[in-house]
Amino acid sequence: MSRRLAAGAATAVITLLTLTASGCGSTGLTAPRLQTSLSSTFANLYVLQQTEQGNPKPSAASLKSQASCQKGGTPDIPQDGSGAWLCQITYLVAGPGYPVIAKYNVDVQTDGCYAADGDGPASVNGSPTIIGPHYAQLINPLSLIDGCFDTT
């Protein structure tokens, strides 16, 4: 009796939540939030990558990195929610005249955390490892970027 009651209550809760799922309200997983988070995380990790390779340390702000993300790669579908996003990060390495574009396949989870997988250029985010001083193999921080943003 009480077992059926508990099972019924659980089913009711889940059904209710599922029904409201399709309904009103944003998931909070929006393009501007993702872009702001990804571009600043990328800039910090770029500085780390350069330092680890023994290159002169740039400042994260000087990169003026800007991300532009589209869900599913096209603007046709609603630009909101978890799933596969495509992002391009434009940043300035050698002055305003030389923008570089780094591409990422971004998997956004419902809690606002994402995993951005590097998709070129190969010299920046293509390889999972980089060569440090004394030929040490280090993790390329730009190859896979884990980050999160506030959905509340």
Add this chain to the structure above:
Amino acid sequence: MTLAADQWPAYAEPAAGPAGPSDPRQRSGTLVVWRLELAKLRGQWRVRAIALMCLVGPFVIVAGLNVQSATPGDTAFGQWVHTSGFAIPMVILGFGGQWLLPVGTAVVAGDIFSSEDHFGTWKTILTRSRSRGELFAGKFLAALTFATATMVLLIITDLLAGLLAGTQPVVGLGGQLVTASHATELVVVSWLSVIPPVLGFTALAIFTSVASRNSAVGIGVPVVLTLAFQVVTLIALPAWGQQVLLSTPFTAWHGFWEQPAYVGPFLYGLLTSAVWFTLCSAAAWLVFRRRTIGGAS
């Protein structure tokens, strides 16, 4: 013999004089039950097994990571486990937190009331000098104590295992390098932040234990709900729908590792945990207070 809810002997204090409201023994009835329940818990093999797992588990994981070069890449901090020891407690929290912690507390809380049904001992303990409220509070407190104690133990062993693995700066979720001292703080605070939802699951398991009078259901329903939350989370719920789930507060710690750090999900998570805790405790008490002990069930 049937003891209806309102007719059972409330205070059968044996030859100890009148039990007035100022009697200290009466006021400490909850504490007596609490101490007794903790002693009973200490004797259970599953409690000992969980304690042992909390004690050695993190060190086993560190040792396991040491003998292989692969990384758990599909979770936050996963790729940094060989670079910094601080990544390891966070991988454990991200990987196992939403599953293992609710199950761990449910194993005890989902059994603490229904075991009396299983052994048919309600009649025995309710005819003692402890009121129904004292019994409920004492058992409830014992389950909460177990949950909190194992969490504290797990925080300590996790941090020690991480420190043992290496104290290099760790890459935070904002791409920033986090120094050893700050990372130590963040590891502890992140783990502390999942205690409220763990206590929420404790209250939930108490409720299922009281309502079902069956330990398999008492433990099983919270475990199944944990899995159900994981499935529901995958749906594109609106933000408030995610916040209602008791599994969401387990991920709030991610914000602490961002730059700038944010605590919005943590604060909403506190509210979510408090609501679940209150509703489940109240429901459990209502069921427990009205039930008939000793009759055919």
